[in-house]
Amino acid sequence: MRDVIGPSLHLIRLPHAAGLELPSYETAGAAGMDLRAAVEDDAVLEIPPGKRALVPTGFIMEIPQGYEAQIRPRSGLAFKNGITCLNTPGTIDSDYRGEVKVLLINHGEESFRVTRGMRIAQMVIAPVTQVQVREINETTATARGAGGFGSTGV
Numbered sequence: 001m002r003d004v005i006g007p008s009l010h011l012i013r014l015p016h017a018a019g020l021e022l023p024s025y026e027t028a029g030a031a032g033m034d035l036r037a038a039v040e041d042d043a044v045l046e047i048p049p050g051k052r053a054l055v056p057t058g059f060i061m062e063i064p065q066g067y068e069a070q071i072r073p074r075s076g077l078a079f080k081n082g083i084t085c086l087n088t089p090g091t092i093d094s095d096y097r098g099e100v101k102v103l104l105i106n107h108g109e110e111s112f113r114v115t116r117g118m119r120i121a122q123m124v125i126a127p128v129t130q131v132q133v134r135e136i137n138e139t140t141a142t143a144r145g146a147g148g149f150g151s152t153g154v
């Protein structure tokens with residue numbers, strides 16, 4: 001495994017992830033760790049065109065407080081097979097203690113077979129801030145005001 005300077009991400013491996021690689025950065029500068037499908041060898045997980053599937057990763061995580069994990073598609077799978085994440089980026093809360101799953105959707109023309117150990121998505125650990133919500137009566141004035149949705153031109 002690649003040496004990384006940063007906070008620790010603690011993982012519990014579930015029985016169906018036995019033998020699978022841990023989520024890992026493929027290159028020194030990778031933003032995301034690739035996640036592998038923890039489907040059984042003999043179980044066929046086929047995603048027909050237009051359909052979706054919740055794919056297990058076989059890991060429970062303890063994300064350090066103040067961080068989240070974002071589950072994002074891999075561009076290679078998207079480009080070659082039309083496979084992407086439906087709820088992208090998927091949000092993994094730091095207090096979530098269930099198995100991390102990846103919601104894939106097949107936007108391609110052909111059925112897609114998910115095999116054991118296949119790198120199906122990537123996971124980015126990012127800092128998050130929780131804010132104190134306070135209701136007010138007036139906001140400060142800005143040059144933009146309510147302009148949006150192309151108000152500055154294309």
Ligand SMILES: O=c1ccn([C@H]2C[C@H](O)[C@@H](COP(=O)(O)OP(=O)(O)OP(=O)(O)O)O2)c(=O)[nH]1
Nearest residue numbers: 071087090091092093094096099100101102103
């Ligand atoms: O792609 C995903 C998205 C979410 N989750 C898990 C971790 C996350 O912490 C939890 C809840 O996700 P989210 O907040 O997106 O779901 P929700 O629809 O708001 O459900 P909930 O009411 O459980 O928060 O589900 C995954 O395993 N994969």
